[in-house]
Amino acid sequence: MNKSKSSATFVVTRFEFLRQVKKPSFWASIILIPVMLAAIGFIAFLMNSDTVSKVNQYDEESVIAVSDEANLLPAEAPFLIDGGREAGLNMVKNHEADLFFFIPADFNESKNIEFYHISEGIDIFGSESNAIKVILNQYLSQNIDPAVVTAITGQFSVQNNPLTETGEPSNALGRAIVPLAFLVIFFLFICLFGNRLLMTVVEEKENRISEMILTSVSAKHLIIGKILAMCLLGLIQIASFVLPAITLIIIFRDNAIISQVLSIISLEPLSLILTIVQFSFSILFIIGLCTFIGAISPTAREASQFIAPVIVGSVFPLYFIQAFLVPNPNVMVEFLTYFPLSAPIALMLRSAFGTLTTTQLLIGISEIIILSLLAIRITIRTFVKNAINFNLVLPTFLTKRG
Amino acid sequence: MKNIVEIKHFRMNFGNKTVIRDLSFEVKAGEIFGFLGSNGSGKTTTLRALLGLYTPTSGELLIDGKPYDPEHSNITIGYLPEERGLYRKETVLDTLIYFGKLKGLDDPAEWAMKYLKRVGLVDKAKEKLEKLSGGQQQKIQLGITIMDNPKLLILDEPTKGFDPINRRLLMDIISELHKKGTAVILITHYMDEVERLCDRAILLKNGVAHAYGTISEIKKQFGNKSLDQIFVEVYGGENE
Known part of the structure; x- marks a missing residue:
């Protein structure tokens, strides 16, 4: 028994x-969960606009380097470097530059700017990418003709490429x-x-x-x-x-x-x-x-x-x-x-x-x-x-x- | 006759309060044993300690020669506690089947329907327990207690709240189990039930056995008075 x-x-x-x-x-809770998750996702998406805090990670002393293969920027711009993408990447790896923007030769077609920096942070909702756009915009405006800036930044996307301390692509x-x-x-x-x-x-x-x-x-x-x-x-x-x-x-x-x-x-x-x-x-x-x-x-x-x-x-x-x-x-x-x-x-x-x-x-x-x-x-x-x-x-x- | 329950020098303290001082008695296999005492005399405490729900302060409480543990016990026990309830939101049938499975019945659904028919609740099988009256719920609790033909049946005030018809039904069920060889420990305040059913009894007072033996021996000890009169004589002063 x-x-x-x-x-x-x-x-x-x-x-x-x-x-x-x-x-x-x-x-009821089974049904509510996907709804709740969707709501959380939506709120997180809205919070995507929280770029100010990300921008503040970079101060005025941050060193910015730009390689312009599309020849969009005036040649006398102080942040321009020679040597293309490789040179910029080396500067970031060697901590000679905090941020490196690479404007490729086909920018007018791709409308894409590559961005390199050392970061173990997580760009979950693209807020870092948005912050980068703001930084670039602000920086260019301080250094070159606003009309040129407008021409460049009117329509472009940023390809964010965070790097590890050793310069390897960070995932x-x-x-x-x-x-x-x-x-x-x-x-x-x-x-x-x-x-x-x-x-x-x-x-x-x-x-x-x-x-x-x-x-x-x-x-x-x-x-x-x-x-x-x-x-x-x-x-x-x-x-x-x-x-x-x-x-x-x-x-x-x-x-x-x-x-x-x-x-x-x-x-x-x-x-x-x-x-x-x-x-x-x-x-x-x-x-x-x-x-x-x-x-x-x-x-x-x-x-x-x-x-x-x-x-x-x-x-x-x-x-x-x-x-x-x-x-x-x-x-x-x-x-x-x-x-x-x-x-x-x-x-x-x-x-x-x-x-x-x-x-x-x-x-x-x-x-x-x-x-x-x-x-x-x-x-x-x-x-x-x-x-x-x-x-x-x-x-x-x-x-x-x- | 073999002892199915042995309680030896049982003592139970709750903090500074001693509920049971020194209690010893046996229940023999197959007998109906009356466990009597006034409210708060420690009857329920003793049963809980016997079933391992309380740890005794000292003494031994044995079922079939060893302390009770549902995990390791070879003896089937049915316990209808004084504090009893059920899963109120579950149906009568589901509840009986659940307990039937826990107690190892081969076909708990079949047993449940037979039992419900016997106690006149077959039409309530699919009802939620909360829809049943108190008396009807008690019948379900009793069913759970007896479903595996226990070798030891412990009933703590089983007829409390029952009308005379259902009291008789319960008495009949107890008698049937007794005939099959079940030992029964019966706690009740109805002395007629004790006189009718019990072979032996114990009267618990002030944490010790005040009287203990066969019903006739107890009666003889008190000048052949009825159990009702004995109960009043022993416990009457407590409420004064």
Whole structure:
């Protein structure tokens, strides 16, 4: 008559999964996510106009060099250099110039100006390219006849070519795309599933089912079953916006922007594996935290008071995203990287922006793995102890004195 | 007869408060055992500790010779707790099937329909539990408790809130299980149920056994009074 352990877990998983997918609220959130993502994308696009801050990265002391093979600029212009693209590139590599513009001989046909500078920054929405146009416009206006400037800059596009410190073409954006995609999924998971995770644990206590169910199945299998169900639901949720996105990418793969993005995506096997491990355990950690709150709380109402600080704490690094972009992070970024609550998102940001050494990344991932396993273990123990306590009870290790 | 439950020198403190001081008793396989006491005397605490939901301060609480753990136990247990509820948004049938699967029934759906027919709720199978009356929900809870023909059935005030007809139905079900060899621990404040069903009983007072033995032995100890009279005599002063 005894059920095998894995079978009991599977029974709980199936039950919890089916009862959640039967809820209209679950499907409402499935539909809302792509809409929400589209809205976020639109807002981000609008923020594209935020060129001032980018322009301010370059001050009056920045050295600008221009190679004009189209002979558009007056020969006496002080910033003009000889030697074409190669000479300009060498100046940037040797830090003799901060910015180098190359106007090709076929400019009148292509209307394209190439731009080179050392940058590990990420031109996600083209704001850097827009900033470059402003810089070029301002610089030319200060140095040559405005009428000539107008003639040149009336219609042109900038081909942004960021370089690494060693002068190699930088693909910071390409490397960041996949980790950032995981970060977006993680963020959405927290927002959508935090409360659902709470409810699924609190429900037994709130409805006084704990005693009956805990004589039928162990707390460990009950909690693990619930967690697996939540993971399955999370996969559906993720698929609900990943699949439409992939479909759209396939349909519009010939679009200039999409094909450019696809061409720069960098998928190094090791970093992809580390990203997936980091993402999976981050999800497990958040699940552990949310279920822990559910385990110590007697009712959903009380549990929801605790979930807000957890969510805010988890997404806290996103408020300081600019600080995460710089190659040498400050103390706050270092703190957020290893502080348990903020560690998952902080690590994802830093590994996306390439500001972590491999050792730092491995330490961070190890921390998240340990934290997630610890959170699940504490949750199981707490759930057993508090299953029939209908008041808020913290686990012994949090309340023990001296 | 083999002991299915053994409680030895059980003590339970909650902070500075001692609920059970020193309690020892046994429940034999196949008997119906009355676990009696006034409200707050520690009956439910004892059962929770027996089922591993509380950790005892000291003493041993054994089921089939070892502390109970649903993961490792070979004995089937049905427990109808005093604090009981159900998944209110789920249907009657889904709930019964879920618990049936957890308890290892081969065909929980078939069992559920048979049970619902017996307790007159077959037409409610697809209803959400929150739509059922309190008494109807109690029948579902009882069904969950007995669905795997437990070797040990623990019922904490099972007839609370039942009308006389449903009380009789429940008594019949308990009797049937008893005939099949199930041991029953019955907590109740209805002394007629104890007289009718129980082989032996214990009266718990001030955290210790005040009286313990067969029903006739207990009665003899109190001058052959009825259990109702004994209950009033033992616990009557507590509310004064």
